[in-house]
Each structure stands twice: as structure tokens, then as C-alpha cells.
């Protein structure tokens with residue numbers, strides 16, 4: 001989704017980075033409400049149904065960089081299975097949502113994670129893709145709560161996801177923060193990937209402690225190129 005000439009790895013203040021974000025999770029956890037709270041700071045208490053797939057854009061600034069977030073919302077993937085691949089393709093950030101008053105929606109996060117890994121073709125491993133797990137409806141009374149923050153933290157640790165938060169689309173608590181955290185995670189991973197790439201292309205810039213592994217690598221590179 002991010003054009004090459006727009007890639008700024010979280011550094012530029014002048015350019016706009018376009019990021020495609022998908023929100024996945026069981027029906028009823030508040031995906032559409034989270035999106036409309038973030039986009040227009042609005043909460044609609046009566047049920048409305050997402051028809052198929054839709055996306056909305058919002059421009060936001062995170063750490064001095066301008067981002068246009070293209071947020072994709074969907075309803076009943078079961079009914080729209082043929083849309084899965086185009087829906088997931090080119091995703092930069094994946095939000096996995098559940099509701100804290102619905103234990104089964106929390107248990108299904110694993111299924112949504114696997115579905116995304118499969119259909120979006122994430123190959124580099126969970127740690128290298130910006131996932132954020134969002135426990136929505138944090139405003140519910142403690143007697144209605146079925147998932148604790150500790151369980152969220154533990155699940156994320158077990159599944160190697162470093163970014164998670166509880167939100168309330170109803171009260172707006174942590175909604176902007178959730179999107180900012182997700183973008184920040186994306187920027188951190190981009191920067192890390194860029195560094196790794198630079199190391200590959202310019203091994204001279206790497207300081208090695210002990211051993212001569214890099215000079216060995218250089219020799220291999222040079223001999224390969226000199227044979228061309």
C-alpha cells in the first residue's frame with residue numbers, strides 16, 4: 001500500500017505515508033464503532049451493519065510524520081469469503097479486536113490472527129508484522145467483564161505480539177492511542193527493516209565485535225560481482 005517514493009520510515013515531516021489498516025474480529029465486538037469513533041469522533045449506540053467491505057481515510061500525525069490511514073472494516077467474513085484475498089492484500093497494519101465482556105470473541109482472536117497470516121501472506125513471522133490486539137468495551141461494569149487486562153497481556157506475550165491496549169469506542173477511551181500505537185509499531189518495524197537492508201548493502205558501515213565475518217562476506221560479494 002505504501003508507494004516506494006512515499007516510504008519515509010517514520011522520519012519525514014513533509015511527506016504523507018499511506019497505510020492500509022484492517023480491523024478483524026468477531027461480529028459485535030465494536031469494529032465499526034472503533035472506526036467511526038476514530039474517523040469522526042462519533043458513537044452510534046444502536047446497531048448498524050457493515051455491508052460487505054468498506055474503508056475510510058483519516059490523516060493523522062504520529063511522532064512528526066503525517067500519515068493517511070486507510071481503515072478497512074468488514075462484516076461477516078463468512079458471507080464474503082471471496083473478498084478475503086483482496087481485502088487483506090497490501091495491508092500494512094492489522095488490528096485484532098475483541099470485546100472484554102465476551103470471552104469467546106477473545107478466544108477467537110487466534111483464529112483471526114491465523115486467518116490473516118494465511119490470506120495476507122505474511123511470511124516474515126508475527127514479530128515482523130505490526131499487529132495490535134485491542135480489547136474494546138472497557139467501559140462495561142466489572143460484573144460484565146469476562147476478560148482481564150492481565151489475560152490480554154499474557155496472550156500477547158505467548159503469541160509474540162508486543163502491542164496491545166484496551167479501548168472504549170463508547171467513551172472514546174484509548175481509541176486515538178490505539179491507532180497511534182499501531183502506527184508507531186509500523187514505523188519501528190520499518191526502521192528496523194531498513195537498518196537490516198542497509199547492513200546487507202553496506203556491510204562496511206557495520207561495526208563488528210570480534211571475528212572477521214563481515215570481511216568474509218565482502219570478499220564473497222566482490223568475487224561474485226567481479227565474475228559478472
Ligand SMILES: Nc1nc2c(ncn2[C@@H]2O[C@H](COP(=O)(O)OP(=O)(O)O)[C@@H](O)[C@H]2O)c(=O)[nH]1
Nearest residue numbers: 027028029030031032033045047137168169170
Ligand atoms: N459498551 C460498549 N458498547 C460498544 C462499544 N463499541 C461498540 N459497542 C456496541 O456493540 C455493538 C456492536 O458494535 P459494532 O461496531 O457494530 O460491532 P462490529 O460488528 O464489530 O462492527 C453495538 O451495539 C455498539 O453500540 C464500546 O466501546 N462499549
Ligand SMILES: [Mg+2]
Nearest residue numbers: 031032050075
Ligand atoms: Mg461492523
